[in-house]
Amino acid sequence: MRNTLSVSAANKLLNRFGAQRLDDLKEELTAYAKSLGVDLFGVADLSTAKDLMLSQGGRHVAGYPRAVSLGIRLLDDVVDQLRNHEDPITISSYRSLYTAVNTALDRAALLVAKKIQDAGFRAYLVPASSMLNNGKLEATFSHKVAANLAGLGWVGKSCLLITPELGPRVRLATVLTDAPLEVGSPLPNRCGRCTKCVDICPAKAFTGRPFSHSEPRDARFKAALCDEYTEKRIKVYGDVNCGLCVYVCPHGNKRKKKK
Ligand code: SF4
Numbered sequence: 603m604r605n606t607l608s609v610s611a612a613n614k615l616l617n618r619f620g621a622q623r624l625d626d627l628k629e630e631l632t633a634y635a636k637s638l639g640v641d642l643f644g645v646a647d648l649s650t651a652k653d654l655m656l657s658q659g660g661r662h663v664a665g666y667p668r669a670v671s672l673g674i675r676l677l678d679d680v681v682d683q684l685r686n687h688e689d690p691i692t693i694s695s696y697r698s699l700y701t702a703v704n705t706a707l708d709r710a711a712l713l714v715a716k717k718i719q720d721a722g723f724r725a726y727l728v729p730a731s732s733m734l735n736n737g738k739l740e741a742t743f744s745h746k747v748a749a750n751l752a753g754l755g756w757v758g759k760s761c762l763l764i765t766p767e768l769g770p771r772v773r774l775a776t777v778l779t780d781a782p783l784e785v786g787s788p789l790p791n792r793c794g795r796c797t798k799c800v801d802i803c804p805a806k807a808f809t810g811r812p813f814s815h816s817e818p819r820d821a822r823f824k825a826a827l828c829d830e831y832t833e834k835r836i837k838v839y840g841d842v843n844c845g846l847c848v849y850v851c852p853h854g855n856k857r858k859k860k861k
């Protein structure tokens with residue numbers, strides 16, 4: 603099975619399909635995703651992420667030249683309650699929200715992937731909450747990197763995707779594809795001197811280093827410390843992480859209304 607798509611193969615696809623039809627397809631996918639409840643939609647050029655894709659998902663995943671990134675907004679009234687992150691009602695509400703948003707995202711991503719496939723292109727789903735069983739607590743491919751390259755936001759010191767509109771109060775899913783759709787441009791990091799997420803994390807999981815594509819995630823985020831802390835919480839309170847890094851980010855708690 604073919605695993606990689608060369609630049610010349612991508613150009614052939616572009617020529618065969620035609621720029622106008624590709625623009626129409628992107629417009630159609632955007633409108634369709636929004637009709638499925640998706641708040642953020644973007645397309646990423648993955649050419650700068652090949653090494654990461656190879657290390658996370660292997661050769662098959664690294665063969666896709668584009669990613670469609672989809673985001674659904676969390677509910678502010680639930681996230682705002684996370685300041686009481688040990689309260690059973692807050693925990694239960696956050697867990698339910700997480701599950702509901704992941705389910706909605708996975709359905710939307712699947713249907714968008716099917717539309718891409720129906721248009722004659724390859725499409726490969728990376729669900730909202732897929733963790734590889736490789737001991738590294740990583741997904742098949744980083745949703746955050748896809749969303750960052752698609753221009754939806756930057757990766758903050760919390761290692762979360764921070765969007766200008768919703769901060770980190772968004773969940774993500776990704777569809778990898780060979781459809782040569784027009785891509786977005788990565789946004790510059792706007793964390794500045796803020797260290798709120800670093801300071802509030804009870805597991806001390808963040809090092810405070812700003813995101814860099816050239817550094818491994820471990821340089822910024824000790825995922826095992828968050829995981830250990832979450833395991834302890836699960837024993838006391840039941841499932842779900844504390845979410846304080848989502849709650850505290852000033853880019854997310856602006857109570858912006860969706861336009
Ligand atoms: S979920 Fe909680 S423990 Fe985990 S990184 Fe965020 S603030 Fe730290």
Ligand code: SF4
Nearest residue numbers: 758759793796799851
């Ligand atoms: S809390 Fe501050 S440092 Fe952390 S991601 Fe948000 S803006 Fe960046």
